[in-house]
């Protein structure tokens with residue numbers, strides 16, 4: 376049995392029932408075959424065994440009181456995966472589906488993503504199986520305070536710096552920061568994605584969506600093409616999707632869809648971005664309300680989705696930006712996109728395409744930007760927020776955005792050049808995995824057996 380398959384077998388025995396985590400590990404390890412075959416140092420140093428085992432896993436109880444006075448209990452997580460390149464860095468997800476498998480897949484991806492940014496940040500992720508949907512502001516605050524009452528002892532500006540992810544935005548970061556400050560008495564850059572009033576960075580809110588579109592632009596540039604005039608399917612209606620849509624408009628493309636957990640909007644003439652922001656950022660309401668203003672747009676409820684995939688990918692368009700959640704784009708969806716003439720898929724979300732879908736895109740020579748490269752603009756800008764906090768500075772939007780563009784270009788170049796070096800020109804999955812892996816593996820070797 377090969378070294379890679381032994382490692383995957385070991386993982387399945389020691390971390391049972393963690394399918395998303397296995398999926399993320401298998402995808403990376405399969406790409407590493409040429410590196411591991413050509414260099415036995417990594418095997419001798421047990422790099423794979425060490426990388427797939429988190430340095431530390433913190434699982435804790437989060438008790439809180441709802442508006443009716445009833446006691447609720449959730450499960451909280453912080454997985455501190457790898458600190459070879461810097462303090463653990465990665466978001467917190469509040470969603471009912473959160474479990475150890477999901478947080479470990481996200482933490483594992485974060486190691487390579489953060490390495491690709493070239494910035495001094497290690498990989499971590501956390502969250503809770505808390506469902507913010509329908510909860511009052513008071514309930515959200517009490518949950519966040521209880522979550523931080525345990526988390527605060529494990530984090531710090533030079534040890535572990537959480538941020539947002541699904542269900543965690545500026546409001547939740549604010550409540551968690553307030554509780555951290557109350558418990559420690561310290562005002563420091565322990566979280567990123569903070570409000571601009573008290574330590575946040577301009578352009579952090581926009582960074583993941585903008586970064587994914589910059590990445591798409593660099594892929595197309597390399598193929599002598601641009602985004603101008605291209606119709607683009609976007610899934611999601613949260614932080615990443617909204618700012619991907621905004622940047623697509625700025626670059627002359629036409630974003631024609633968005634989705635939330637209840638349904639999909641398809642608006643052939645272009646999504647009304649102002650309305651979308653109002654529905655999701657201000658009113659925090661369902662996308663169903665979009666058609667009250669635009670009756671000519673289509674709304675497809677989840678109950679009408681195809682059994683083998685997602686309605687959003689069955690529309691015809693030039694490009695696709697999955698920006699909602701993991702495994703939201705299946706093999707059948709990939710086939711539908713390919714046969715409808717889609718020529719670019721760029722992942723704003725983490726692992727949104729199933730492995731079979733990724734294989735279909737690569738086989739069809741679709742320009743494909745994998746999430747761990749394409750959505751790295753968010754965490755990279757979080758690191759820029761840390762740098763501003765540490766030096767007590769506030770940079771302009773323009774300065775942060777310029778740095779973001781350079782970082783995304785460097786990530787594209789690293790993935791593209793590495794793919795070429797290993798004889799797989801254009802395969803950015805292989806290129807990103809190998810480039811990220813080598814940076815982390817070399818740092819681990821230099822730091823000894825720890």
Ligand SMILES: NC(=O)C1=CN([C@@H]2O[C@H](COP(=O)(O)OP(=O)(O)OC[C@H]3O[C@@H](n4cnc5c(N)ncnc54)[C@H](O)[C@@H]3O)[C@@H](O)[C@H]2O)C=CC1
Pocket residue numbers: 539540541542543583611612613614615616634635636637698699700701723724725750751753754
């Ligand atoms: N916020 C950030 O800076 C970064 C986020 N990401 C990834 O981007 C994706 C979206 O995150 P955000 O926009 O920050 O979250 P968000 O909470 O702002 O928005 C998430 C969107 O996805 C939809 N969604 C979530 N779970 C779903 C499900 N199970 N089925 C259908 N729709 C679902 C929600 O309705 C919402 O529209 C996630 O995969 C996240 O891990 C990746 C890099 C950075």
Ligand SMILES: O=C(O)CCC(=O)C(=O)O
Pocket residue numbers: 464465466467485488536537538539540567725750751753754755757
């Ligand atoms: O900004 C951060 O630290 C985390 C972003 C994140 O969670 C991600 O890249 O998936």
